[in-house]
Amino acid sequence: MENISSKKLNELLHDDDHDEILVDVREPAEYKDRAIPEAENIPAGEIGSAVDQLKKYGTVYVHCASGMRSKKVCEILESQGVHVVNLEGGLSAWQHSGLAVKGNGNRLPIIRQVMLVAGLLILLGVLFAYFVHPYWVILSALVGAGLTFSGATGYCLLAYLLELMPWNK
Numbered sequence: 315m316e317n318i319s320s321k322k323l324n325e326l327l328h329d330d331d332h333d334e335i336l337v338d339v340r341e342p343a344e345y346k347d348r349a350i351p352e353a354e355n356i357p358a359g360e361i362g363s364a365v366d367q368l369k370k371y372g373t374v375y376v377h378c379a380s381g382m383r384s385k386k387v388c389e390i391l392e393s394q395g396v397h398v399v400n401l402e403g404g405l406s407a408w409q410h411s412g413l414a415v416k417g418n419g420n421r422l423p424i425i426r427q428v429m430l431v432a433g434l435l436i437l438l439g440v441l442f443a444y445f446v447h448p449y450w451v452i453l454s455a456l457v458g459a460g461l462t463f464s465g466a467t468g469y470c471l472l473a474y475l476l477e478l479m480p481w482n483k
Contacts, residue, residue, distance in 0.1 A: 335354060349415060
């Protein structure tokens with residue numbers, strides 16, 4: 315798998331003679347929060363349906379937050395005959411190089427919001443069960459069941475509800 319540095323990719327993207335695309339494989343909420351201006355968002359989970367579209371380009375540059383997801387996507391695209399190059403270090407390296415990004419990035423990522431809310435609900439359930447009434451332990455059990463369900467299925471109701479909140483718009 316080919317890799318490219320942030321500075322070299324920035325030079326290539328601003329070159330008028332190019333037949334490439336930069337694909338951000340992070341989730342839409344992450345992309346909306348902070349992104350490389352020239353990047354198009356195609357989440358890693360949807361990359362299989364975009365292969366034909368990506369084959370039109372001479373080179374497909376791929377990035378994520380740190381480079382882990384994009385490496386997996388590069389392997390998938392390479393196996394489909396796409397000429398693909400991974401951005402070393404992802405968006406983190408891009409920002410560390412002082413290159414431009416769009417978005418403010420002040421919002422906590424959804425997964426961290428889920429962890430924060432789930433942790434608080436479990437803690438409240440335990441404290442209320444101890445100090446108020448033992449039945450409050452049901453709150454902790456429900457949160458635990460929800461986390462187990464989301465781990466098993468990949469669908470998290472709490473994440474969905476948090477995405478609807480005004481601070482995540």
